[in-house]
Amino acid sequence: MTAMTKSLLAWVCLQLPMLAYAERPRTESVAAPVSEAERYARRCQSRAPHRTVKPQGTMLWGTRRDWDTEKPAGERSSVLVSASLEPLRRADAQVTGLKLEGGHLVATSTSFAPGTPEARRVMGTVLQGTAGDGKPVEVAICGAEPSPEDPNMVWYRIEAWNALAQEWENPCVALDRVPDPRALAVSGVWDFNGVHREAPGQLTFACENGAITKCIHWGYKPWASRDGQSLAGLHQACTRMARADYCGNGRNHTHEDTPIDMYDRLGVIARTTESSAEWDLARASFEAAWAPDGATCLARTRDGRALETILQECPDRFRTDAALDLGEGDRCTARRVDVNPRSALLRNQSYGAPKTPVSPGGGL
Template structure:
């Protein structure tokens, strides 16, 4: 008589770790993890430590906002301020929003504070925290530095991908931490929601993010070092070239570096980190070619963008050449 087969046992499935009931917006102890200048895009900690433009918080959704047990509807972003019907920006403090990391993974984001910038009350700074499921704690996702040990964030229209390109995505925005270049460029005057002389500053802001990270190829790779002073100037004169020593900036020690468009450099004279220009030609051979162009005021290019005219230039910058003493720049 045949024996009855023993039923196979189903493989054990790992159960998700139960969510601990920890309220957001807990006091945070400042951490000085790194000392970045010019290399961070969002200004947040990396999701993947090996990828330069990886972030634990790359975008946030406007349509799924909770304040306690209630759902808040109609939240929108107006010139860098999060508002809802009949609510001032500070009235949304303690709200929890839904975000995404750069790899698309979901993350909860708590709005823990809101304050107008002292130097520009039209700019609203937010203190934010994200839920870390592994540590079972709310944490500030912004990278701290010796200058800014408890960094805040700006609410910025649009989202950025891992190549540093900005996109419009309906119902989503970016929390840009103050130690990253998205926020720095706004602090320098390039508000993407602003305008000057009838021209939108959105493209200038994006060109600034490329310039600040020395992302010559427009592919997300930076070519700068921490604490590199820079001076920038644009065709709309939002910022003008600094010609006299001020704020630690020494114009006599600086020289023209590059001219910029929204998707990377239009031309280069040299690199900011001191590497050979030939390296950039190797990294993006389809983009550049050897050639000279005088942009005026002593700004002479040695490598040019293929197939584009100089009218595409939005922004130019100067920096110290390798070997020059590095000092705290006027716009660090």
């Protein structure tokens, strides 16, 4: 055997293990199942690294779309969309149940010592959750931090059981500005169309980088009221506005961190009238007016696509035969056929378009 032949055989032998590894089916990467006792013992231990992804557009729940980072998933997918307050999957022996009061969870018990912090009472509780595909997923409460701005609102650090990796992980998507996101407990459930419904015993753990929580942070707390009027409708309209969900079908038409200025009928947030480092009035123009089920009228799109694409996405929703002046310089090009645009709860401005309205079918 020549030296060249020996060298070739040695090279082949070295490559065989590598080729075998590369050809392994992906199913072998799924972790082996653990027992129920071990699963619950692992909760809130920060065993798994925080996995981050680059979200496509603005999120509703702020959660990961799928545990498998290589699996394509639509924007209306989520590893966790809701949780049930009963029955409790696991809890402190002294906890008999949980209830949601405004913006925080309260543990019911007859044996906690007086003065025990609520955060201590709910720590480690595991609730039965549901993913966007309807499959069950357990969610553990690992921490509770009262908001400095509102003591009745509590930020929760949560983990959900990733059956693929057999680990507890934070289901919230991390972004540069919020690398370790928390969640708020919000009454009711949002479906993949972005529709909110109240459901007895059901809540949403809305993550910090999602539209549900953003709108609460901006001032639209759905459990609160202003001048005797509930803010629930304004909050829901805000979730549509935050994601530029013009058609009310759960699809966004924006990009992450796009600047916007919003103002509402109740005066919770007023129109910005002076330029600052955060907002340039010279670049801003009216975009749309909003109701809980989407835009009531619009002048242009936020992400620069042609207005015609929105009209095609929901073909029977808007009319373009006559522009409508809402006052204060806000002028609609397309208006809803089934509601009065002037009844909108919320309006917004954004960057990227000239001051004059975009003609139907025109681009930015």
